Each structure stands twice: as structure tokens, then as C-alpha cells.
Amino acid sequence: MTGFGKAxxxxxxxxxxxxxxxxxxxxxxxxxxxxxxxxxxxxPLRNVIAQELERGKVDFSLYCEITAEETSNKINGPIVVAYINQMKEIIPQADETELMKMAVRMPDALKVERLELDESEWLEIEKVIAEAIKNINEFRRSEGSTLEKDFRLRVANIRFYMDEITKLDAERILTVKERLRNNLDELQVTVDENRFEQEVIYYLEKLDINEEKVRLAQHLDYFIETLEGKEANGRKLGFIAQEMGREINTMGSKSNHADMQKYVVKMKDELEKIKEQVLNVL
Incomplete structure (x- = not known):
């Protein structure tokens, strides 16, 4: 949404x-x-700007610099003469030049004539307004192209870290089983192997992250799909990023594995960078 245009x-x-x-x-x-x-x-100008720029904190300024010798400020002659005459009555010997200097500073000595709007002139001004809006949109498109490249990089990084987590998932299951078995061995008690396997399966189901990985992959695909859309999609991208964050957080809470949690942290870091930049998308 950030941009600047001038004409x-x-x-x-x-x-x-x-x-x-x-x-x-x-x-x-x-x-x-x-x-x-x-x-x-x-x-009507506000309506034009709203249609063209859609979102953002927009400051529009039109400056008019008079280059001819004309001015809208006119000396109010009768008022100035009346002031001079009044001051002469008070100080008859006063210099008229000094009286003039004093009179033009008095209230109503200058009158401002309001210039009427020239419609043909406004038609020309509309052209320069359109040019300034075109320039800011070009600025925005340039910024948007840079943001798109950054988004694609962040999404690719999250996919890579998710794949690395998948590689560690089998190792994690074996580690959990071994840890449970070692804890039982330390207790030196006899256990039913079938019951032990059932409890391990139940425990591992609570740590299973397959659903989170599938949903996260879907969110990543939808993010790219929305990014490639033609309509204004900044809000939608923000909502998708929130859903991605939920899946990553759940994966982190279930991982129970040091190396997997490191990748979860990296995924969160990439997602935060996405969320920061999504605020700048229409």
C-alpha cells in the first residue's frame, strides 16, 4: 500500500x-x-481516489502557485483613505507616507476576492491529478513485485523446513518407543507386551503431526494461489497466514523432539516475516 506519486x-x-x-x-x-x-x-475527487487506490492512509495535496502578476488581494481604497483622514484629524502634521503605511495595516484595508472556479481549467487539472495517481500506482506495483518475490521465498523456506521435519518424524517415533521401554526397564516390572504396544500407539497418536502437515501444505498452496489472483487480496493473505501459524504452533507443541522444534522455530520466523509484509498488500 505504500507509495508516492507526483505530477x-x-x-x-x-x-x-x-x-x-x-x-x-x-x-x-x-x-x-x-x-x-x-x-x-x-x-468527486475523493470518489476518484477511492476507486483508484482502494486502501491505505492516503494524503492528497494540490498546490497552486501563481506565476502571473495578478493577485486576489486588493487594496480597499475607500477604507484606506478613511483611515488616513481619521489619523490626520488626530495628528495634522503627520507625514502622509507614514500614515499610508499605518492605514494598510488596519482591519479591512485589504480585501480578498474569491476566484470563481474555471471549469475548463479544472479539466486540465484533472489530467495532472490522473497522472499523479498513475505514478503512485506504478510505485505500488513495483513494490508489490518485490513483495511477491519475498513471499514466494518465505513459503518455499517453510516447505523446506516442513520436509525436514517429515524426515525426522520416523526417528522421533523410535526415540519415543525406546524412552518408554527404558523407563519400564528401570522400574524392573513385568508388563504385557500387547498392552504396552497399545499404550505406545495411543501415546504416539497424540504426537502425530500428519494432519498438521497436510493442512499447512494446503494453506501454503492457497497462499500462493491467492497471491496470483487479480483482485485485492491483502486481507485474505493475512487470514491465511494466521491459519498457517496455528498449524505450525500445533506441530511445535506435538513435536517432542529437539531437532524438530528447531525447524518449527525457523518456520515461525519465516511466517512472522510474511505477516509483517502482508500488511503492505492491498
């Missing part, structure tokens, strides 16, 4: 500069800054 245009009497900046946000949080002359166009 400029020179009109006959003014220079128009448009800047659009966006940061991460769950929804669209739009802040629009417009000169007073163009304020009536704010609502």
Missing part, C-alpha cells in the same frame, strides 16, 4: 503541483488538501 502542470497564470502519498492502513483513510478555489470539487 506538475504549468497553466497560463499558475503552476499546479499534485502529490499523493499512501501508507499502510486496514481501510481507506483519505486526507485531501485543496486550495479554496477548488474546494467544491473535493467530493
Amino acid at each position: 506538475c502542470m504549468q497553466l497560463p497564470h499558475k503552476k499546479i503541483t499534485v502529490e499523493v502519498k499512501s501508507l499502510n492502513s486496514k481501510n481507506l483513510d483519505l486526507n485531501v488538501r485543496l486550495p479554496l478555489t477548488y474546494r467544491e470539487k473535493e467530493l
Whole structure:
């Protein structure tokens, strides 16, 4: 969602500069800054920005720099003359230049004429707005391409660590059986072998992680499938990442094996990096 776009245009009497900046946000949080002359166009402009940018904390600014000799501030002649006459009555010998300097600082000495919106001028400004929005979208697409490569790398790493856990699973079962057998031998008691096997199977079922591995593999596939979709899918990717985290946590609690737990930690580390970057996806 992060991005920046800027575009400029020179009109006959003014220079128009448009800047659009966006940061991460769950929804669209739009802040629009417009000169007073163009304020009536704010609502349709907000609709255009919302359709184009969809999500993010967006700051839109339109700056207008007057380049001609015209100005909207005019000296209110009658008011200034009235001030000068009043001051002359108080100080007859006062210099008129000094009185003028004082008069123009008095209230209402300057009047601001509100410029009416020129629709033909606004049509030109809409072009520079569209260019700025296009630039920020290009920035976002560039960032998105980088994020996609990073996501694919993290998902591939999680798959690799899951495969390594699978290789250790058979060894873990043998280790658990041996540990139980050694504990019984230390007790020096006679046990029924059939009952012992039943208890071992029951115990191992509680430690079985096949279901978690299958579900995690499905979540990884769905993550990539969603990543390749054309619609805005940032929220969906976040939900999938949460489900991946549940399966990894369950595998860690069931692993009961030091080397397997090391791979679980590595998987969690990769997943946290995914969650951080998912916040920046539309």
C-alpha cells in the first residue's frame, strides 16, 4: 500500500503541483488538501481516489502557485483613505507616507476576492491529478513485485523446513518407543507386551503431526494461489497466514523432539516475516 506519486502542470497564470502519498492502513483513510478555489470539487475527487487506490492512509495535496502578476488581494481604497483622514484629524502634521503605511495595516484595508472556479481549467487539472495517481500506482506495483518475490521465498523456506521435519518424524517415533521401554526397564516390572504396544500407539497418536502437515501444505498452496489472483487480496493473505501459524504452533507443541522444534522455530520466523509484509498488500 505504500507509495508516492507526483505530477506538475504549468497553466497560463499558475503552476499546479499534485502529490499523493499512501501508507499502510486496514481501510481507506483519505486526507485531501485543496486550495479554496477548488474546494467544491473535493467530493468527486475523493470518489476518484477511492476507486483508484482502494486502501491505505492516503494524503492528497494540490498546490497552486501563481506565476502571473495578478493577485486576489486588493487594496480597499475607500477604507484606506478613511483611515488616513481619521489619523490626520488626530495628528495634522503627520507625514502622509507614514500614515499610508499605518492605514494598510488596519482591519479591512485589504480585501480578498474569491476566484470563481474555471471549469475548463479544472479539466486540465484533472489530467495532472490522473497522472499523479498513475505514478503512485506504478510505485505500488513495483513494490508489490518485490513483495511477491519475498513471499514466494518465505513459503518455499517453510516447505523446506516442513520436509525436514517429515524426515525426522520416523526417528522421533523410535526415540519415543525406546524412552518408554527404558523407563519400564528401570522400574524392573513385568508388563504385557500387547498392552504396552497399545499404550505406545495411543501415546504416539497424540504426537502425530500428519494432519498438521497436510493442512499447512494446503494453506501454503492457497497462499500462493491467492497471491496470483487479480483482485485485492491483502486481507485474505493475512487470514491465511494466521491459519498457517496455528498449524505450525500445533506441530511445535506435538513435536517432542529437539531437532524438530528447531525447524518449527525457523518456520515461525519465516511466517512472522510474511505477516509483517502482508500488511503492505492491498
